[in-house]
Amino acid sequence: MDLTLDLTHRSVLVIGGAHAARRSIARYRAAGAAVHLVTESPAPSAAKAVEWPRSADGWRGLLSTMDLVVLVGATPAIDTTIAALATELRLWLTRERAAATGPVGHVTLVGGGPGDEGLMTVAALRALRDADIVYFDRLGPHDRLADWAPGAEFVDVGKLPGHHAVPQAEIERMIVASALAGQTVVRLKGGDPFVFGRGGEEVLACRVAGVPVSVISGVSSAIAAPAIAGIPVTHRELSRMFTVVSGHAPFTDEQLAHLVGLGGTIVVLMGIGTLPQLSAGLARHGMDAAMPVAIIERAFTDSQRTTVASIGTVVDSSAQAGIRSPAVIVIGEVVRLAHDADVAAVELLDHAARLAR
Template sequence: MDLSLDLAGRRVLVFGTARPARRVLARYLASGATVYLASPPVDGHSPGRPSPQVRPVEYPHFPHGWRDLVSAVDLVVLVDVSPGTERIVVAACATVRVWLVREPAASVAALGHVTLVGGGPGDGGLLTVAAIQALRDADVVFFDRLGPNDRLDEWCPGAEQVNVGKTPGYHAVSQAEIERMLVASARSGQTVVRLKGGDPFVFGRGGEEVIACRKAGVTVTVISGVTSAISVPAAAGIPVTHREVSRLFTVLSAHTPLDEEELRHLVGLGGTIVVLMGIGTLPHLAAGLARHGMAGSMPVAVIERGFSIQQRTTVARLDTVTAVAGQLGVRSPAVVVIGEVVRLSQNEATIADGLEGLELLHHAADLARQQT
């Protein structure tokens, strides 16, 4: 079904039983349609209605009844029917010229399934085709603060949406509770999506969630996402590698300070350093890198709120970045890039001018401190 169609107020007749058709029913209800469900009797009894919003109808008892039934609606959807019923419905729709589509049935297994979906840095356009399909098939979606979540009504209409996002220093839902919720939902037979920002396996604790599901006997798959470690610098015009400039890059989480041995090794590696979750420890990192031999003139870029309309890039030197970030009020979420590749953003002259301007800003701050 193409949800871009305006189905508000339209009459949609779904053929199938309630549980296999649950996602189809939820999507059409979410689109504003009036939804009917025609299910075959089970042992001579009606299978019942799946929800108060879905209107049950009986299978016709006479051949002309099929034509009368489909002629009363605007769209017919086949989900879970026998080959014989499908032939009858197709012929009836062709006779009265009513649109007909086929939709896949949802799983009816006693044990559900969990899919970890990498949502990328927040731009819905960077979701993969596999991610969109997983969301479309979900019964429940557990989503993060930094992932793309403003269009969930469009991507997974009718699915339950649960916000389990964290903010720095505040975890409304603990990691252990998230894992418990994933397992409990799957054990109830639901198709579960855990939508995470970036990639599930890049500082996303996806590995912990996979282990929790496997220990509980719940099957789990992972759909990779676009990591902010590469995409956010790219959005600012900074490649993490460049021929004859940097042939390697190191990605690190700096929400806790690095020790002296880690700092020493980081300087020794060379190349580009990409720092996630590092605004709070930026002073420690900059001072530590300088202490272990990195040049004070090394360019540093801080890209805040990547891919949003508030995206901002601040460029400084290693020996000025702490003061400049403080002067400009740099805040999380942000990605820090340290290395000569920063000079490649847009063009070298523009970046050079920017560095000079930020050095003047730092010099002015020094003078102000000296005068107080």
């Protein structure tokens, strides 16, 4: 279905089972069409029920009153009959895949990326298109959900720092309950579901309840936010590894020592609240006070801002700048590649190469 076509007040005939055709019906209703359903097995539906014609003339008369015909999981015989009549009547005809019709639905965890809808994957958009209900977070792209999942129900389960309006256990209960009711569920999350997104917990909840579940990966802000600020997380002869950590809770001394010992680039998500403890701990375990640090706030929004400092100055700099979540912290020499001029970057690489010899 092409939702760019103006279907307002147009008559659309959907041919198929009420449950199997529910997503098609929802999409066309959301597009403003008057939707009629003809099915051999009457069942409650959001579309106006039409009696199943018993002859070719009956089909011809019905189709002649429509602007568009939609076949959902039609048998070969019905497909052949309707296609011939649509050609005869010069009527638009489209075929659509039937929605899941089992007693238990399906849950798909979808990574929505860092907030830019252009970074949504094709698989993510396909899953949304087939969804009966979408549970979404505040950091995932959701402004155009009505376009991506027309006719679906939308439930905001987003969390704010220090305030979880819907507890994680309740989110898991809700998505499982929707699937057990036979619905096709999309759990839309920011970034990637398995990068500090508690996706693993939601997958386990589905498995325990016997609900089929799948995961669609998303672009993680751990890589995308530094990239849009011009910072590569790795760079030849400068950083051969990067470590992604959650700053949600303070680090232990052992963890801090390991981070310093690993070298490379450190990317911290959800780390603004623990930044003073992190910077002081890294310095205490031997990190150079001049090590550059970048903080990218609200990446991929109109208010995106990058603050560059060093391990020794980042706490004061962040306080002066009034930095707030959501933000991604990048620690490492790669920060200079975006912050300094090209000549300075070349000198930095030459210095790194000399040290490696």
